[in-house]
Every structure is written in C-alpha cells, then in structure tokens.
Amino acid sequence: xxxxxxxxxxxxxxxxxxxxxxxxxxxxxxxxxxxxxxxxxxxxxxxxxxxxxxxxxxxxxxxxxxxxxxxxxxxxxxxxxxxxxxxxxxxxxxxxxxxxxxxxxxxxxxxxxxxxxxxxxxxxxxxxxxxxxxxxxxxxxxxxxxxxxxxxxxxxxxxxxxxxxxxxxxxxxxxxxxxxxxxxxxxxxxxxxxxxxxxxxxxxxxxxxxxxxxxxxxxxxxxxxxxxxxxxxxxxxxxx
Amino acid sequence: xxxxxxxxxxxxxxxxxxxxxxxxxxxxxxxxxxxxxxxxxxxxxxxxxxxxxxxxxxxxxxxxxxxxxxxxxxxxxxxxxxxxxxxxxxxxxxxxxxxxxxxxxxxxxxxxxxxxxxxxxxxxxxxxxxxxxxxxxxxxxxxxxxxxxxxxxxxxxxxxxxxxxxxxxxxxxxxxxxxxxxxxxxxxxxxxxxxxxxxxxxxxxxxxxxxxxxxxxxxxxxxxxxxxxxxxxxxxxxxx
Amino acid sequence: xxxxxxxxxxxxxxxxxxxxxxxxxxxxxxxxxxxxxxxxxxxxxxxxxxxxxxxxxxxxxxxxxxxxxxxxxxxxxxxxxxxxxxxxxxxxxxxxxxxxxxxxxxxxxxxxxxxxxxxxxxxxxxxxxxxxxxxxxxxxxxxxxxxxxxxxxxxxxxxxxxxxxxxxxxxxxxxxxxxxxxxxxxxxxxxxxxxxxxxxxxxxxxxxxxxxxxxxxxxxxxxxxxxxxxxxxxxxxxxx
Numbered sequence: 001x002x003x004x005x006x007x008x009x010x011x012x013x014x015x016x017x018x019x020x021x022x023x024x025x026x027x028x029x030x031x032x033x034x035x036x037x038x039x040x041x042x043x044x045x046x047x048x049x050x051x052x053x054x055x056x057x058x059x060x061x062x063x064x065x066x067x068x069x070x071x072x073x074x075x076x077x078x079x080x081x082x083x084x085x086x087x088x089x090x091x092x093x094x095x096x097x098x099x100x101x102x103x104x105x106x107x108x109x110x111x112x113x114x115x116x117x118x119x120x121x122x123x124x125x126x127x128x129x130x131x132x133x134x135x136x137x138x139x140x141x142x143x144x145x146x147x148x149x150x151x152x153x154x155x156x157x158x159x160x161x162x163x164x165x166x167x168x169x170x171x172x173x174x175x176x177x178x179x180x181x182x183x184x185x186x187x188x189x190x191x192x193x194x195x196x197x198x199x200x201x202x203x204x205x206x207x208x209x210x211x212x213x214x215x216x217x218x219x220x221x222x223x224x225x226x227x228x229x230x231x232x233x234x235x236x237x238x239x240x
Numbered sequence: 241x242x243x244x245x246x247x248x249x250x251x252x253x254x255x256x257x258x259x260x261x262x263x264x265x266x267x268x269x270x271x272x273x274x275x276x277x278x279x280x281x282x283x284x285x286x287x288x289x290x291x292x293x294x295x296x297x298x299x300x301x302x303x304x305x306x307x308x309x310x311x312x313x314x315x316x317x318x319x320x321x322x323x324x325x326x327x328x329x330x331x332x333x334x335x336x337x338x339x340x341x342x343x344x345x346x347x348x349x350x351x352x353x354x355x356x357x358x359x360x361x362x363x364x365x366x367x368x369x370x371x372x373x374x375x376x377x378x379x380x381x382x383x384x385x386x387x388x389x390x391x392x393x394x395x396x397x398x399x400x401x402x403x404x405x406x407x408x409x410x411x412x413x414x415x416x417x418x419x420x421x422x423x424x425x426x427x428x429x430x431x432x433x434x435x436x437x438x439x440x441x442x443x444x445x446x447x448x449x450x451x452x453x454x455x456x457x458x459x460x461x462x463x464x465x466x467x468x469x470x471x472x473x474x475x476x477x478x479x480x
Numbered sequence: 481x482x483x484x485x486x487x488x489x490x491x492x493x494x495x496x497x498x499x500x501x502x503x504x505x506x507x508x509x510x511x512x513x514x515x516x517x518x519x520x521x522x523x524x525x526x527x528x529x530x531x532x533x534x535x536x537x538x539x540x541x542x543x544x545x546x547x548x549x550x551x552x553x554x555x556x557x558x559x560x561x562x563x564x565x566x567x568x569x570x571x572x573x574x575x576x577x578x579x580x581x582x583x584x585x586x587x588x589x590x591x592x593x594x595x596x597x598x599x600x601x602x603x604x605x606x607x608x609x610x611x612x613x614x615x616x617x618x619x620x621x622x623x624x625x626x627x628x629x630x631x632x633x634x635x636x637x638x639x640x641x642x643x644x645x646x647x648x649x650x651x652x653x654x655x656x657x658x659x660x661x662x663x664x665x666x667x668x669x670x671x672x673x674x675x676x677x678x679x680x681x682x683x684x685x686x687x688x689x690x691x692x693x694x695x696x697x698x699x700x701x702x703x704x705x706x707x708x709x710x711x712x713x714x715x716x717x718x719x720x
Contacts, residue, residue: 001254007645008249009488011527014481014512015534015692021508022536028261032254038646039701047251054255054362056262067701070676117676119691122534165247166278196310196357211359212255221279221307241494248489268501272494287491294495294602296502405487406518436550436597451599452495461519461547 001055002029003048004064004121005036012119016062016126023130032061036162037232039067042152043161045095046172048085050212052096057082062129063092064121074149075108075124077132077142086129088120091150098154105148110141160186160234161214167223169230170216175209183239186217187228190239203227241295242269243288244304244361245276252359256302256366263370272301276402277472279307282392283401285335286412288325290452292336297322302369303332304361314389315348315364317372317382326369328360331390338394345388350381400426400474401454407463409470410456415449423479426457427468430479443467481535482509483528484544484601485516492599496542496606503610512541516642517712519547522632523641525575526652528565530692532576537562542601542609543572550597554629555588555604557612557622566609568600571630578634585628590621640666640714641694647703649710650696655689663719666697667708670719683707 006012013034020029032051036044044065052061066073066088074089080100085093089107097103108128115123131137157172164170169186183190184207194206202221205228210216217224217236224230246252253274260269272291276284284305292301306313306328314329320340325333329347337343348368355363371377397412404410409426423430424447434446442461445468450456457464457476464470486492493514500509512531516524524545532541546553546568554569560580565573569587577583588608595603611617637652644650649666663670664687674686682701685708690696697704697716704710 001258009515010645011513011531011642012644014510015531017510018481018512018534018536021510025508028265030254030257030261032258033251035249035645051251051255055258116691118688122691162251164252165250165275208358211356211362241498268505270494270497270501272498273491275489291491291495295498402491404492405490405515448598451596451602 001032001059001061002034003032003036003044003051003061004034005038005044006034006064006121008034012121015119015122019122019126020062020130020133023127023136024134027060027130027133030055036065038065040232041065041067041091042157043159043172043232045092045152046157046161047170048092049095049099050174050214052083054212055083059083060129060133061085061087062121062125063087064125065092066090066120069120070117074145075120076145076148077106077108077128078148079104084132086125086132089149091148091152094148094151095154097148098151105145106142107145108141109143110138158236160217160230160232160236163225163230163232166218167225167227168210168216168218169224169228169234170210170214171236173215173236175213175215178209178215184215184217184236185239186230186236187234189228191217241272241299241301242274243272243276243284243291243301244274245278245284246274246304246361248274252361255359255362259362259366260302260370260373263367263376264374267300267370267373270295276305278305280472281305281307281331282397283399283412283472285332285392286397286401287410288332289335289339290414290454292323294452295323299323300369300373301325301327302361302365303327304365305332306330306360309360310357314385315360316385316388317346317348317368318388319344324372326365326372329389331388331392334388334391335394337388338391345385346382347385348381349383350378398476400457400470400472400476403465403470403472406458407465407467408450408456408458409464409468409474410450410454411476413455413476415453415455418449418455424455424457424476425479426470426476427474429468431457481512481539481541482514483512483516483524483531483541484514485518485524486514486544486601488514492601495599495602499602499606500542500610500613503607503616504614507540507610507613510535516545518545520712521545521547521571522637523639523652523712525572525632526637526641527650528572529575529579530654530694532563534692535563539563540609540613541565542605543567544601544605545572546570546600549600554625555600556625556628557586557588557608558628559584564612566605566612569629571628571632574628574631575634577628578631585625586622587625588621589623590618638716640697640710640712640716643705643710643712646698647705647707648690648696648698649704649708649714650690650694651716653695653716655693655695658689658695664695664697664716665719666710666716667714669708671697
C-alpha cells in the first residue's frame with residue numbers, strides 16, 4: 001500500500017514500483033494515496049490512521065512524506081495491530097502508533113549501496129517494504145527501537161487535513177466522537193451536520209461523518225473548499 | 241475496468257482496489273477513466289458507450305458517477321453484448337443499454353453490513369464487481385429488473401462530453417454518422433473536418449473522428465478547449 | 481514500462497493497458513511517466529535516458545510522445561544495452577541510442593487492421609510491446625533499420641527538461657559531469673550547488689545531482705519552478 005506525497009502524475013512512483021516488483025513479484029501494490037499535501041507530515045499522519053482499516057491485516061504500508069530526506073532523521077518499521085508501516089521517523093506513523101492496542105518498533109539499520117540523497121522512498125524504504133512483503137528481510141536489517149523520535153499523539157486534530165478533488169474538506173476529528181446536533185465552525189462560518197449530501201439544498205455546506213470515519217465538510221453538488229475557502233491546515237472548532 | 245469520477249489522484253480508488261483485490265485476487269484491474277466530470281452523468285454515459293469496445297467480452301465495468309449516493313436511487317447490473325456493468329441506476333449505463341443488441345438487467349438486492357452513506361463504490365459496487373469477476377456472486381444477491389429508472393436513450397448527444405488533457409474536446413456524436421465535408425459549429429465558430437492533426441496548419445481547429453469513434457474538436461499542437469473556450473456540457477451543431 | 485504523454489488522469493492509458501493485458505497477461509506493467517510535456521520530444525528523450533537504468537535489463541519500454549501521429553513518421557524498436565524501446569521514430573529514443581554501448585534498430589513493418597489515425601499508442605505500439613514481452617512477435621513484423629530518422633545526439637541538453645509536482649526543475653545535464661562548486665544560471669539568477677535540500681535555508685534555490693543522475697534546480701520546502709519562474713524548455717548555463 002503506497003501512502004506518499006510522490007504525486008500520482010509524477011515520475012517517482014514508477015521507480016518505486018519497479019523496485020517493489022523486482023523484490024516482491026507476487027505482492028499486490030495498491031496506491032492508497034500519493035498526492036498527500038507535500039511537507040505536511042502531521043495532517044497525513046491523521047489521514048493514515050483513518051485509512052488504514054480499509055486494508056486487511058498483514059498489509060505493509062510504504063509511508064513517505066519526508067521533507068527531511070537526506071538529513072539525520074531515522075528510518076523505522078512500525079508493527080501496529082497486525083499491519084506494518086515503513087518510512088521516516090518524522091511523526092508520519094505516530095498517530096497510528098499512539099492509538100494502536102499493541103505496537104512493535106524497529107529502526108532500519110540496513111543501508112543500500114548507492115543510496116541517493118533525495119529519494120529514500122525508492123532506494124531505502126521500497127526495498128524494506130518489498131522484503132517484508134516477500135518474507136525475505138534479514139533479521140539484522142532491523143534493530144529494536146523503544147520510541148519514535150517524533151510523535152503527534154493520539155488526540156484528534158481540529159484542522160483540515162485533506163481536501164479531495166470534489167472539494168470535500170476532511171478534518172482530523174473522528175466522527176464516532178461527534179454529536180450530530182453540534183455545529184462546526186470553519187472560517188468563521190457555522191456548519192450543521194447531515195447524514196448525506198442529498199439531505200441539504202444544493203450549494204449549502206454541511207458536515208458529516210465520512211466513509212473513513214472522520215468529520216468532513218461538504219457541499220451538495222459543489223466544492224466546500226471553494227465555497228468556504230478551506231485549505232489543508234485551516235483550524236476548525238465545535239460550537240461549545 | 242474502473243469508470244468513475246473518483247479522481248485518479250485521490251484517496252478513493254485505492255480503497256476500491258483493496259476490496260477488488262481481496263475478493264477477486266486473480267482479476268486484472270484496469271483504470272479506464274477515473275476523472276470523469278463529477279456530477280455529469282449524461283456526458284459520462286455517452287463516453288462509456290464509446291469506450292466499452294476497447295475491452296474484450298467478459299469484462300466487468302465498475303461504473304460510478306453518483307451524485308445521488310445515499311439517496312434512494314437503485315443499484316443495478318447490466319449485461320449488454322457480453323460485457324457487464326455495475327453501478328447506480330441513474331442513467332450512467334443507459335446509453336450502452338439503449339444501443340445494445342441484447343441486454344439483461346438486474347437490481348442489486350444485497351447490502352453489506354456497515355454500508356457507508358457516501359462511498360457505495362467501495363462498499364457496495366466493488367464487492368459485486370469482484371464477485372462477478374471471480375464467479376462467486378450468490379444468485380439471491382441480484383433480482384430481475386424490467387427497465388432502468390433513468391435512461392438517456394440511444395441518440396447521439398450534440399454536446400462536449402469530455403475534454404482531455406491535451407485540450408481535445410470530444411462530442412457525443414458518433415463519427416460513423418458524420419460526413420467529412422460537413423462543418424461543425426462550436427461557440428459560434430465553424431470548424432472543418434480533417435483526417436489527422438498534421439493535415440491542418442498549427443493552431444487551427446479541426447474536427448475528426450477520434451480513436452473511440454466520436455467526433456472530436458482538436459487543434460494541431462495546441463488545445464482546442466483553450467482556443468475555442470470549450471467545456472463539458474457546451475452544445476455543438478452541424479451546419480445544416 | 482510506460483513512458484508517454486498520455487496523461488495519468490486521462491482515458492488513454494486504460495485502453496493501452498487493456499491491449500497489453502490481453503496480449504501479455506503475465507507481464508508487469510509499470511507507469512514510469514505518463515505526464516511528459518506534450519509535443520516536447522527532445523526534453524523527453526533526455527529524461528528517458530536518465531530514467532532507463534531504474535529498470536532491469538530485459539525491460540520493454542512503450543515510448544510515446546508523438547505529435548506527428550498519423551503522418552509518415554516511422555515506427556521503430558530500439559534494443560540498447562539489454563532493454564528494448566518501442567515507439568515513433570521522431571527522436572524520442574535517440575539519446576538512449578546515441579549513448580548506448582551496443583544497439584540494434586528495427587522498423588515495425590506490421591500494421592494492424594483498423595489502425596486509428598490518432599492513437600498508434602494503443603493500436604500499433606502496445607501490441608508490439610506486448611508481443612515482445614510475451615515472446616510472441618513474429619519475425620516478419622520487424623525489419624532491420626540502419627539509423628534513426630531523427631536524432632538529438634549524445635550531448636547533455638542545457639535546458640529544463642522536466643518540472644515535477646514539487647516544483648523541482650530538472651535539466652538535461654548529467655550530474656556526474658558537474659563540479660560541485662560551479663554556479664548555474666537560470667532565468668538570470670545564479671544558483672549554487674548543495675548535496676541535499678536541508679543544507680540550505682528554506683526558500684533558497686540550489687542545484688543538486690538528483691536521484692536519476694541529472695542536475696536539478698530545487699528550493700528547500702518550496703517550488704523552484706515558482707520561485708524562479710522556470711518551465712520546460714528554458715535554457716540554463718554554467719558560469720564558465
């Protein structure tokens with residue numbers, strides 16, 4: 001499962017997939033998300049936690065939003081509730097880790113010959129993902145790790161964490177916690193809850209619990225991002 | 241075959257593919273089109289009919305352009321000339337159905353536990369597509385249906401139905417019906433026919449029968465959409 | 481390996497993949513790059529040479545940036561250093577050919593029934609790629625060819641050849657040739673070299689040798705294309 005900011009239209013994913021295919025020819029490769037907001041690790045950390053459950057236990061996630069590539073940040077493997085996550089130790093997996101019932105952390109000790117300075121997704125993380133998926137990772141390539149270097153914690157994030165191509169603006173608030181009669185404030189505007197888009201008049205903003213369990217601001221047959229001027233990183237809050 | 245408005249760069253396709261892979265691990269998944277104009281079911285219905293023949297008989301199409309998701313619209317399976325189509329009963333498959341020589345319609349009686357309100361593509365349609373492809377759909381999951389609830393009919397659509405990334409503007413007019421010496425009017429401008437782009441001077445608009453059998457307005461080494469200001473939904477017409 | 485300007489979000493790739501899947505069901509299909517700058521064959525020819533080594537020997541590349549489709553330009557297969565390339569004879573493979581240690585050229589004599597005027601990627605090149613991958617290409621479908629009709633030669637190209645979605649602007653200059661202390665001029669601005677983005681202050685342009693061996697202009701946590709106003713085709717040069 002690929003969860004990156006490499007860009008679905010760009011030249012990086014194909015190189016990553018070439019490595020995965022060579023080292024794990026029988027593993028399925030699925031693009032979960034490859035157009036994550038570049039450089040925003042915290043927002044993506046919350047999105048990753050929300051999307052993980054769509055994938056069955058045993059799945060391995062290649063997680064790369066990595067503005068610090070080439071610097072000294074660590075490289076880690078997280079096992080959490082039966083799924084494994086491989087990527088930089090910059091907080092990206094920390095929300096999954098903080099909310100999991102059982103985790104195991106390892107740092108990646110292995111370094112490939114010819115590691116590039118700017119593309120660890122292809123040179124370091126993809127080989128590790130492939131070898132985990134294929135069951136060919138040598139034990140000495142990992143070392144036990146006691147804690148992540150960066151963690152954003154388990155709490156909800158009262159911010160827009162993702163805007164989809166329809167213009168729906170997803171927050172980092174889990175909808176299981178959200179009372180249907182509460183009002184959400186975004187960009188100074190109060191937004192009421194609804195179950196489905198079709199329940200409110202066209203062009204009216206609403207919030208609803210979306211299909212991956214987060215509170216999302218939407219507009220029936222329109223773009224909430226446009227109507228309300230919302231972007232990733234904008235704060236939202238409940239009225240009392 | 242995926243024919244949706246889920247967005248090739250967005251987070252929805254990966255979830256759909258995860259379901260398809262789990263329930264039909266041996267079936268090929270091909271992205272036919274995933275950036276269909278959102279909310280424009282009629283245009284996409286004509287495009288689906290034009291593109292279907294590229295795929296061999298036996299193919300199963302997941303067809304989702306579904307602004308009414310979560311409302312009472314039905315869910316159907318269409319068998320038409322050896323191919324099967326799964327999606328909402330909102331007209332999306334109706335042009336294929338109206339032009340086919342033999343069809344069989346079924347409504348999807350099955351509903352999954354935990355059906356989300358906004359993502360039937362993942363929760364309802366993908367499992368049905370996967371089980372049809374894998375031959376594991378239980379007979380009582382479908383019920384005979386006499387007619388589609390919404391149909392756009394078999395006629396050509398004299399509108400722009402798709403603009404590609406080069407800026408070619410495809411109409412819903414089948415080119416087999418089109419006389420090469422006719423002029424097409426779009427945005428008040430008369431456009432002559434040509435066989436290939438290279439036949440006319442650079443930056444001059446032309447119409448031609450495109451590779452999926454539709455009349456398309458193009459500009460040699462340029463964008464017809466930009467030069468003529470064309471968008472999906474704009475009317476076109478023949479001069480007499 | 482698909483190397484085209486068909487657009488990763490558009491309706492063309494799915495049709496190509498349908499053909500590849502039908503004729504070579506066991507071959508892996510990887511999208512290397514499908515959003516190459518349309519109509520700019522020369523820039524893409526340099527990018528193809530840079531990216532080829534990520535793929536193992538034996539790989540077959542479908543290479544289509546083909547503004548002259550439907551005109552008299554030839555169709556070729558290039559074998560170079562263990563990899564094969566299929567596409568139009570318009571210079572796209574010529575940089576690979578000019579830099580290879582050993583090459584073999586063939587022209588594609590075969591033409592399919594029902595060849596469209598505008599989509600040789602699907603109708604002509606994809607079947608040839610699939611049959612080469614599957615080992616089912618009949619010998620009389622190719623003819624020996626002594627030289628490419630168009631060649632850009634082996635030299636570096638002092639131009640921007642690709643801008644990625646982060647805004648990094650890649651040149652056609654191989655970084656193995658580049659002395660780290662040289663200054664690069666782009667749009668009248670002098671840019672110094674650095675090893676990784678994190679070495680320079682945020683928003684400061686730098687050049688570095690990128691992960692596919694080319695000199696690239698980047699901005700730490702920002703878009704070089706935006707900061708410097710760079711586009712594909714812009715000239716760059718070294719300060720002596």
